[in-house]
Each structure stands twice: as C-alpha cells, then as structure tokens.
Amino acid sequence: METVIRGLLLYVFLMIIFRVSGKRTLYEATVFDFVLLLIIAETAEQALGGEDKSVTNSFLLIITLLLADISLSLLKQKFKYFGKVLDGVPVIILDDGKLLHDRLKKVRVDEADIMESARAMQGLERLDQIKYAILEKDGKITIIPKEQ
Amino acid sequence: MKKHRGELEIDEDIKLESANWKVQRVAWVLMVFVVMAALLGFTGNGGIGNLQRLKAGSSADGLEIEYERFLRRGAPAEIKVKLAPSPGDSLTNLRLNKDFYEKLHVERILPEPSEQFTHEQGITYRFASAKQPFLVIFYVKPDGMGSLPLQFSTSGKAVNITPFIYP
Numbered sequence: 001m002e003t004v005i006r007g008l009l010l011y012v013f014l015m016i017i018f019r020v021s022g023k024r025t026l027y028e029a030t031v032f033d034f035v036l037l038l039i040i041a042e043t044a045e046q047a048l049g050g051e052d053k054s055v056t057n058s059f060l061l062i063i064t065l066l067l068a069d070i071s072l073s074l075l076k077q078k079f080k081y082f083g084k085v086l087d088g089v090p091v092i093i094l095d096d097g098k099l100l101h102d103r104l105k106k107v108r109v110d111e112a113d114i115m116e117s118a119r120a121m122q123g124l125e126r127l128d129q130i131k132y133a134i135l136e137k138d139g140k141i142t143i144i145p146k147e148q
Numbered sequence: 149m150k151k152h153r154g155e156l157e158i159d160e161d162i163k164l165e166s167a168n169w170k171v172q173r174v175a176w177v178l179m180v181f182v183v184m185a186a187l188l189g190f191t192g193n194g195g196i197g198n199l200q201r202l203k204a205g206s207s208a209d210g211l212e213i214e215y216e217r218f219l220r221r222g223a224p225a226e227i228k229v230k231l232a233p234s235p236g237d238s239l240t241n242l243r244l245n246k247d248f249y250e251k252l253h254v255e256r257i258l259p260e261p262s263e264q265f266t267h268e269q270g271i272t273y274r275f276a277s278a279k280q281p282f283l284v285i286f287y288v289k290p291d292g293m294g295s296l297p298l299q300f301s302t303s304g305k306a307v308n309i310t311p312f313i314y315p
Contacts, residue, residue, distance in 0.1 A: 020171065020172050020175035020176070021172075022172055050222070051222070084159075084161060084164055085164065085168075088165065088168060089159060089160060089161045089164060089165055090158055090159065090160060091160065091162070091165055092152065092156075092158065092160060095152075095153075096153065106166075106169045107169075132152075132156055134158065144156070
C-alpha cells in the first residue's frame with residue numbers, strides 16, 4: 001500500500017512543482033538544466049523506493065505511475081479546460097514581426113532564445129525574418145518565418 | 149481551433165496564462181518560505197542555531213531529555229537522557245511508554261542497559277552506573293508519522309515530550 005501512496009504523492013508533487021517552475025526551467029537550454037534534471041531524478045528515486053528493493057515493489061511502482069499518467073490523460077481528453085490548466089497553453093511571444101516584451105518578461109525568454117530556435121529550426125539569420133514565435137507548452141520555441 | 153490574425157491556428161488563452169503567471173509567482177514565494185523553514189530547522193534534521201533542539205526536565209531533578217522537535221520517518225535521530233542514579237538500587241530504572249518502542253525503531257542504546265523488559269505500560273531499561281549522574285543516548289529511527297507523545301519516567305520523576313515525525 002505504501003508504495004502506491006508514495007508513487008502517487010511524488011507524481012502529484014512533481015507535476016505541481018514543475019508546473020509552477022515555469023515552462024523554461026527544465027527545458028534543456030543549457031548544460032546545467034540537464035544536470036539539474038539528473039539530480040532531481042536521483043533525489044526522487046530515493047523517496048519513491050524507500051528501503052524496499054524488491055521486484056514486487058518496483059513493479060507496483062511502475063504500474064502506479066503509469067496508471068496515474070493514463071488516468072490523467074483520459075481526464076484531460078474529457079475536460080479540455082482541465083488539460084489547459086494542467087499543461088498550460090502555447091503563448092505567442094513574437095507577433096507579426098514585433099516582440100511582445102511584457103510576455104517575454106513573464107515567461108523568462110529573451111531575443112537570444114528566439115534567435116537560437118530560428119537558427120536551429122529554420123536557418124534564419126535575423127529577427128526581422130520571423131513572423132511568429134511561439135512558446136509551446138513544453139517550453140520549446142517554434143518559429144514561423146515571413147514569406148519571402 | 150481559433151485563428152490568430154486569421155491565419156495562425158493556435159489554441160492561445162492568454163487570460164489563463166496570465167493567471168498561471170500569477171500563481172507561479174506566488175508559488176516561488178512559497179518555495180522561499182519552505183527553504184527558510186528548512187534552514188531554521190522546522191523540517192527536521194538540525195538547522196541554524198539548533199533552534200529545534202529542545203530540552204525537557206532538568207538535570208537537577210535527575211531526569212533531563214534532549215531531543216529534536218521535528219523528526220523524519222526513517223531518518224536516524226538521537227535522544228539524549230541525563231539520569232541521576234537511583235539512591236537505593238545498584239541499577240537505575242528508566243521507564244518509557246509503549247509508543248516509544250512501537251513507533252520508534254531503537255537502533256542502539258549507549259550505554260547498553262543491563263536489563264530491559266516490557267510490561268503493560270511500556271518498556272523499562274535498567275542501567276548500571278558509577279553512582280553519579282550519567283548520560284544515555286538512544287539512537288532511533290522513527291517508524292510512524294505525526295505527533296508522538298513520549299513519556300520518560302524514573303522512580304521519582306516523569307517527563308513528557310511530543311516530537312513530530314514528518315513522513
């Protein structure tokens with residue numbers, strides 16, 4: 001029983017903490033974000049398993065976590081608004097060639113991040129070649145170039 | 149799906165998102181409070197200035213307990229008990245209530261008691277001493293959760309403490 005409670009508790013805790021940390025926090029923008037993710041995984045592992053190293057325990061834990069994930073995705077499908085609250089929504093941060101500075105500040109993204117995505121995904125050279133930049137739910141920035 | 153400027157199909161909901169930004173800022177402040185509480189020892193395992201390390205009873209009365217107010221389930225902790233030797237007997241009794249051995253996993257007692265036995269009220273340890281006040285350290289690992297009322301008693305005196313065990 002304890003394994004199930006541990007699994008669910010950690011699942012909910014991680015979901016809330018990542019949600020309130022913001023989209024960009026653990027998007028692997030820098031090497032350190034990746035290191036941070038590893039450390040968090042290692043820390044969470046201790047709380048999950050406790051001292052019980054049995055196979056039963058790990059099976060139970062995996063099933064619990066997957067079941068939690070499936071239930072949540074079913075709920076999100078049924079109640080769209082719930083899904084939006086849980087996952088967030090995409091945000092336009094560069095609209096028709098103009099940077100939306102107030103939004104950039106709120107989501108902790110700057111011009112350099114937008115240009116990084118523009119180079120990586122579209123091979124663009126300048127900011128004025130971008131028509132729209134969107135911060136997606138998962139923290140990635142997607143770019144739509146201006147038509148030439 | 150909504151269209152932005154009549155061309156970009158995007159499910160934007162800026163009202164929801166700005167509410168989310170506000171929630172995030174509040175959560176960051178809460179996270180600061182959690183870290184500060186941890187530094188001050190409110191989540192157990194020590195803390196700045198050892199504020200949560202408490203003493204109960206007094207060594208002048210022959211029984212003093214030093215303990216952490218906040219413990220964590222499964223994390224090692226220690227409880228120090230200062231005892232005066234009992235005048236008549238060669239062994240000094242220390243009686244503890246049932247919760248002590250039911251909800252704490254007693255890993256080690258220093259010095260080892262010469263005798264120990266359980267009874268209806270709890271458990272009694274009998275320590276040999278050099279006829280002067282002495283210190284007993286209990287190394288324990290909490291098993292339960294929540295408030296844990298403990299009673300330490302010798303022949304003449306009883307001291308109650310209530311540490312809290314985090315999950």
